[in-house]
Amino acid sequence: MTREEKRKIRLQIIRLLDRCDECKHRTELGASITVCKVCPIGKKMVEISSKFENIPKQLEYLDGKPLRTPWEETEEQFIIENHDKMSYKEIAAELGRAPTSVQSKIKKMRRAGLVPRVTTKV
Incomplete structure (x- = not known):
C-alpha cells in the first residue's frame, strides 16, 4: 500500500468521524474515540480501517x-x-x-x- 493510498484512507476515516459527532453510540475515552460497530457509519469505519491490518511494517x-x-x-x-x-x-x-x-x-x-x-x- 502506497503512502498516498494510506493518506486517502485516513481522510475517509476523518470524514466519517466528523459525521459521527452527533451519534448517540459514540463515546470518548481519554484520547481515543469508540465508534459503534452496529450503526452504518461504524460499519463503514470498521470496513475502511481493516485495510490497515496485515500491512507488514517496513524497516528502513x-x-x-x-x-x-x-x-x-x-x-x-x-x-x-x-x-x-x-x-x-x-x-x-x-x-x-x-x-x-x-x-x-x-x-x-x-x-x-x-x-x-x-x-x-x-
Missing part, C-alpha cells in the same frame, strides 16, 4: 542494514558479561552495532537492574 535501511534491529538474548548476555571489561566501542564492534546503540542499551539495562553500575576506586 542504511548501508544494507536495518536502522533498528531488535536485540537478541545472546547480545544482551554478552553485554551483561562484558560491560565492565570493555568500552562501548569495543562491545559495539563485537556485536556489529553502533556505539550509541550499545550505550543506550546498557542504560536501559541498568534501569531494569540487569547491569550494575561500574564504580572506579580512587
